[in-house]
Amino acid sequence: MQSFDVVVIGAGAAGLFCAGVAGQRGLKVLVLDHSPKVAEKVRISGGGRANFTNRDIDVRQPHKHFVGQNPQFCRSALSRYTPADFIALMEKHHIPFHEKHKGQLFCDRSAGDLIDMLLTECEAGGVTRRQPCGVKDIRCTAEGVYELDTDQGQVQARKVVIATGGxxxxxxxxxxxxxxxxxxxxxxxxxPRPGLVPLTFDGAGWAPYAGLAGLALPVIIETGLKKDRISFHEDLLFTHRGLSGPAVLQISSYWQPGTPIRINLAPEVDLPAVLADAKQRSRKLLANELAQWVPSRLADAWTAQEPDWQRPVAECSDKALARLAERLSRWELVPTGTEGYKKAEVTLGGVDTRDLSQQTMESKQPGLYFIGEVVDITGWLGGYNFQWAWASAHACGTSL
Ligand SMILES: Cc1cc2nc3c(=O)[nH]c(=O)nc-3n(C[C@H](O)[C@H](O)[C@H](O)COP(=O)(O)OP(=O)(O)OC[C@H]3O[C@@H](n4cnc5c(N)ncnc54)[C@H](O)[C@@H]3O)c2cc1C
Structure with missing residues (x-):
């Protein structure tokens, strides 16, 4: 049986980073993954350019950007390995990157640069990598040694890191x-449940919007009530089965099945005021007036829903205009479900943080560690999930 100091299961973002850190600290590390391809999720992330971190992370207030039963859990790791630390590593490897909006950093060329960097860091630590190599069984002996039956034979180690993601x-x-x-x-x-995922709608209530697939516009979206209320000002995208785009992906991580979401489709204008003004001065159809403030396809789809709205704005009653303004700025709808794990960027839930050390990521089972997305910590869209992968991997890798 081959012996290592550490076996890391999962050669994704967190697993490769952790293996490199531990290897460079002198440990004999094996990383294995059942997939033939290395870090495939990193490769497809951020539209192929990997949004690898976010400059806006507030490490003192992790609940602002992270979801889970106890978001405070990630504070220690995030404050000890920050976006600046990861940026410094990218710069050391001469990887060009740029900032998009809201602090999001992307590779200029492709996510492949990031994967190459992770592999180079592993090489620098003398890490052994086996792929494809699944694990059939894992046991802990009375002496506290882990024995693993893998597709490439038996291995043993005193420490095992689970980095198999969501x-x-x-x-x-x-x-x-x-x-x-x-x-x-x-x-x-x-x-577990899907997070950062498109929401689906069906039935008669969705019929007026079914033809809007492909349409995008900035909105304010919210869900929850009172202290659980959360909102995002982002782009919304209509799809064939429902709604997507950054606004919906973000809200999906907070949405509870059976409850409504509320959308302001014209957050930049005071709709009651502009419609009342249009009534005084315009001869145009209401849909054409509305098209100044929302995309015209959306204006057509909305006004088609009531005969009172299918006439020149000057002929619309004050009540009809007020109703339209109210409904457009507070469109309340109950999703039927989500597009599920096939389309979700992340998985909510995971290993309960009450059973993990926030300093080392070691579990209550001595020698067994969990890092990255498999832990019940999920970040917002925008590079937060990778930063959690790097930070939790670093906390673990330096403590092994
Ligand atoms: C389409 C898409 C785009 C994304 N874009 C971004 C982005 O731009 N920015 C961002 O911050 N986050 C993004 N994410 C989320 C991000 O990719 C993940 O949060 C991150 O990869 C988690 O890292 P991880 O190491 O925990 O898991 P992963 O990177 O998923 O790695 C897990 C590894 O474990 C392996 N594995 C699984 N099961 C087994 C098993 N039984 N045996 C052996 N190996 C196993 C898998 O093959 C995989 O290689 C995106 C996700 C998706 C799906």
Whole structure:
């Protein structure tokens, strides 16, 4: 049986980074992954350019950008390995990048640069990588040594790091391995569900909007009530099955099935005021007036819903205009569901942080660590999930 100091399971963002850090600290590290391709999720991330971190992370207030039963858990790791640290690493490897809006940093060329960097860091640490190599069984002996039956023979190590990510995008190798290992060793888990995912709608209520697929516009979207209320000012995209775009992906991580979302489709204008003004001076159809403030396809679809709205604005009653303004600025609708793990960028839930150390990511099962998305910490869209992967991997890799 081959012996290592550490076996890292999962050669994705967190696993490769952790392996490189631990290897460069002198540990004999094996990283293995059942997929034939390395870090495939990193490769497809950020539209192929990997939004690898976000400059706006507020490490003192992680609940602002991270979701989970206890977002405070990520504070320690995030404050010890910051976006500036990862940017410095990118610069050391001469990888060009740029900032898009809201602090989001992307590779200039492709996510392949990021993967090459992670692999170079592993090489610098003398890390052994085996792919494709699945794990059939994992046991802990009475002496606290882990024995793994893998597709390439048996290996043993005193420390095992689970970095197998979430359930999103099974087509590229996502599995529930981490959840199963946690349960095997008696650790608690928070039920998983898709996050950063398009929402779906069906039935008669959706029929007026079914023809709007492809249409995008800036909106304010919100869900929840009172202290649970959360809102985003982002772009909305109509799809064939419902709604997507950054606004909907963000809200999906907070949306509770069966509850409504509310959308202001014209957040930049005071609709009651501009419609009342139009009534005084315009001879145009209401739809044509409305098209100054929302895309014309949307204006047509909305005004087609009531006979009172299908006439010149000057002939519309004050009540009809007020109703239209109210409904456009507070469009309330209940999603039927989500596009599921096939389309979700992340998985909410995961290994319960109550059973993990926030300093080292070691679980209550000594020698067993969990890092990255498999933990019940999920970031907003915009580079937050990768920063959690790097920070949790670094906290773990330096403590092993
Ligand atoms: C389409 C898309 C775009 C995204 N874009 C961004 C972005 O721009 N910015 C951002 O911050 N986040 C983005 N994310 C989220 C981000 O990719 C993940 O949060 C991040 O990759 C998590 O890192 P991880 O190492 O925990 O898991 P992963 O990177 O998913 O790695 C897990 C690894 O474990 C392996 N594995 C799984 N099961 C097993 C098993 N049973 N045995 C062995 N190996 C196994 C998998 O093959 C995989 O290689 C995106 C996600 C998707 C799906």
């Amino acid at each position: 359930l999103s995008i099974p087509a590229i190798g996502a599995t529930d391995f981490g959840f199963r290992v946690a349960k095997q060793f008696g650790l608690r888990t928070v039920d």
